[in-house]
Amino acid sequence: MTQLQFEIVNRYAREKSCNELLYAPLESALRARETRGYRVEFSGEVSALRAFTHDVLTDSVSETVSEGEQAALSGYRFYIDVSLKPGCLDLEKEYILRFYGELEEPGFTLENLTVFHRYYLLGDDPVPSERFVKDLCNPVIHTWNVINA
Amino acid sequence: MEKRPDALLLKFAGTNCDEETARALRAVGFEAEIMPFPLVTQERIEQADLVVLAGGFSYGDYIMAGKLAQLELQQKLGSPLKTFHEHGGFLLGICNGFQILMRLGLLPEGSLIHNVNGRFICRWVGLEQASTDSLYLAQLPATFELPIAHAEGRFVAPEGQSATYREQGHVALTYVEDVNGSEERIAGIQDASRRVFGLMPHPERFLYREHHCDPDWAGDAEWGWGYFFFKSIHDAIVLKRETTKQEASA
Numbered sequence: 001m002t003q004l005q006f007e008i009v010n011r012y013a014r015e016k017s018c019n020e021l022l023y024a025p026l027e028s029a030l031r032a033r034e035t036r037g038y039r040v041e042f043s044g045e046v047s048a049l050r051a052f053t054h055d056v057l058t059d060s061v062s063e064t065v066s067e068g069e070q071a072a073l074s075g076y077r078f079y080i081d082v083s084l085k086p087g088c089l090d091l092e093k094e095y096i097l098r099f100y101g102e103l104e105e106p107g108f109t110l111e112n113l114t115v116f117h118r119y120y121l122l123g124d125d126p127v128p129s130e131r132f133v134k135d136l137c138n139p140v141i142h143t144w145n146v147i148n149a
Numbered sequence: 150m151e152k153r154p155d156a157l158l159l160k161f162a163g164t165n166c167d168e169e170t171a172r173a174l175r176a177v178g179f180e181a182e183i184m185p186f187p188l189v190t191q192e193r194i195e196q197a198d199l200v201v202l203a204g205g206f207s208y209g210d211y212i213m214a215g216k217l218a219q220l221e222l223q224q225k226l227g228s229p230l231k232t233f234h235e236h237g238g239f240l241l242g243i244c245n246g247f248q249i250l251m252r253l254g255l256l257p258e259g260s261l262i263h264n265v266n267g268r269f270i271c272r273w274v275g276l277e278q279a280s281t282d283s284l285y286l287a288q289l290p291a292t293f294e295l296p297i298a299h300a301e302g303r304f305v306a307p308e309g310q311s312a313t314y315r316e317q318g319h320v321a322l323t324y325v326e327d328v329n330g331s332e333e334r335i336a337g338i339q340d341a342s343r344r345v346f347g348l349m350p351h352p353e354r355f356l357y358r359e360h361h362c363d364p365d366w367a368g369d370a371e372w373g374w375g376y377f378f379f380k381s382i383h384d385a386i387v388l389k390r391e392t393t394k395q396e397a398s399a
Contacts, residue, residue: 012262012305020267056220059213059252061260062305092211099220 001111006053007037007066018121022135031122041112048107076120078129081145083116088141090115154386156181157197159189161218166204169353177380191229198386199239202246204351214301215248240345244299247347255345256338257319259306265330269300273362275325276336283321283339284385285346288377295350295374302349304331322348352378
């Protein structure tokens with residue numbers, strides 16, 4: 001079994017104030033951007049999985065796909081990956097799995113799928129990540145991972 | 150008596166404007182049937198004159214709005230829909246239906262992405278006809294107004310294509326002002342045959358004059374602009390039928 005990660009970046013999305021992620025504003029010049037990602041455990045043809053990712057999980061007109069563990073964007077102070085806890089109903093994942101299940105010859109076996117949202121905080125302001133985690137993540141249903149630059 | 154034109158509305162999980170759309174279609178003279186997507190067959194599509202993808206939030210807008218419905222539609226009925234179109238069928242997508250239609254490849258290449266302000270926009274907008282040959286807008290004035298309600302309605306196309314679409318007459322409807330960041334202020338697009346049409350505004354929400362946000366609206370005494378939108382399609386289908394019949398008998 002192999003694991004591969006895809007990060008989908010909307011090429012039209014622009015940086016926004018970090019305060020758009022928060023309930024109460026901070027005095028900070030940090031900017032924010034969001035992407036979404038899919039961590040796939042699979043066996044079989046990598047090319048078939050790549051084709052599936054491009055056809056099913058990406059919009060070719062407005063989005064680009066970045067493959068691998070490395071972050072797709074640069075210039076961040078930290079980013080936060082947020083996904084639903086195993087056992088929580090993730091409808092996006094369920095719909096993708098259902099569609100995959102209906103394919104006659106997908107060319108690969110999808111063993112496990114994790115859908116995550118990535119929040120980049122861009123800039124140099126020394127703002128701790130805890131404030132963002134507190135507002136973006138619900139410990140009852142979410143797991144998260146903070147990666148510092 | 151001549152059979153009424155048959156409109157088939159496909160209902161996905163999350164489609165929620167189908168009842169209002171069916172009501173508007175019936176008001177102008179269609180037979181309208183709402184059918185859950187899993188029950189739709191090739192035979193049923195072949196019977197229809199007009200296939201409608203109504204507004205809503207199909208499959209929760211996951212991945213991006215309309216994507217999952219497009220994949221399901223493509224997989225199960227992609228070929229019958231293409232044949233339906235090639236044989237003269239009409240296809241209409243409203244709001245989420247436009248997003249699905251856009252991704253199906255039956256309209257010029259483009260995408261509908263998050264509004265430039267990143268927010269859901271729900272308001273009335275001024276619209277203007279950008280082409281002179283739209284079958285769907287034939288009975289509407291050059292400028293009119295309709296409500297919009299969407300988070301992902303910003304039209305984008307591969308570089309430079311939006312201007313080309315306008316030159317080629319694919320751009321049928323534009324916003325009077327920039328409301329969501331759409332290239333060329335595009336609100337509605339049609340294909341080369343002019344029988345496939347998608348738009349972000351909701352004509353079914355302005356069927357009666359009482360639906361207008363202004364109680365003193367100086368328009369028709371009974372009907373709103375939505376009525377004339379659906380009536381245009383109805384009359385275009387009836388005219389096409391008559392032309393086909395005349396050609397067959399000649």
